[in-house]
Amino acid sequence: MRRHRLLYATATRYDLIEHTRNRFAMLLVAAFIPTWVTLVYFTIPTAPVPFRLRATGQQLAPAGNQLMQITGALNAVTLITGFMMFAATFNGHRFDRRLAMAGYPRTHLVLAKTTSLTLASGLVAAYATTVICAASTPQQPLQLAAALAGAALTYGALGVIYGSVLRREVEGMFAMIMTSVIDVGLQNPMASTGADSPFIRLLPSYGATQAATAAAFSTHPTPAYLALQLVWFTAAAAVSLLTFHHRTRLRTTATLSGETPRLPSAQAPRPCTGEPAEPAEMP
Secondary structure (H helix, E strand, O other): OHHHHHHHHHHHHHHHHHHHOOHHHHHHHHHHHHHHHHHHHHHOOOOEOOEEEOOOOEEEOOEHHHHHHHHHHHHHHHHHHHHHHHHHHHHHHHHHHHHHHOOOOHHHHHHHHHHHHHHHHHHHHHHHHHHHHHHOOOOOHHHHHHHHHHHHHHHHHHHHHHHHHOOOHHHHHHHHHHHHHHHHHHOOOOOOOOOOOHHHHHOOOHHHHHHHHHHHHOOOOOHHHHHHHHHHHHHHHHHHHHHHHHHOOOOOHHHHHOOOOOOOHHHOOOOOOOOOOOOOOOO
């Protein structure tokens, strides 16, 4: 048991170190979230935006700038967490493969990544909630933080999938941006007339968006939609586990079959007979 704890702690420590080295992600967390939320608050009109919130069944009419703050915060935390996990997976997959081939348990590597993702999602969500509370007064701050954390967890798992499947960094960045823009944009009542469409329920951050909107403008808790977001995270985490297992598997047939690789005949060692070796023939 002590050995397993040591392996898990070591993998977690190196994974967290890898995240702290991503200075661009740290800059996004520190500067992008407050800048984006502040710009939305002061530039979007304050005219009421009437819409029906499916999570509570209420007809709401919040100010446009406050509604866009929630959408902007969801977009920011999903992009930042997704980028962080994509970068860590994309840049560290060779190191993870070496560890797995050396005998390091892949279970501990996956648990370490899950731990770092949970910590990063919680910190980013708490920071974004604090920024929103400084500009407005959400009705349920704790549920708002939980909704943002759920969305961040889901996109972190998607970042692991993209980092394991895609071969170039620009592909992963583009896929992450487009996923978040389409997902969050289609659910925004100000930007989409189909925000109440049944198709919207299939989007990755639907549960988090409903819970976050209810937390900002309603006093009704929506635990079912937080649970729905956890279902999305669980599904994405399961797929990311499969892709991580695929990328770190042993690829050589000889190793998998237990055979010892043979040297080429030209390089095969000669038996030690005590006689001098014959000189190699010149071409």
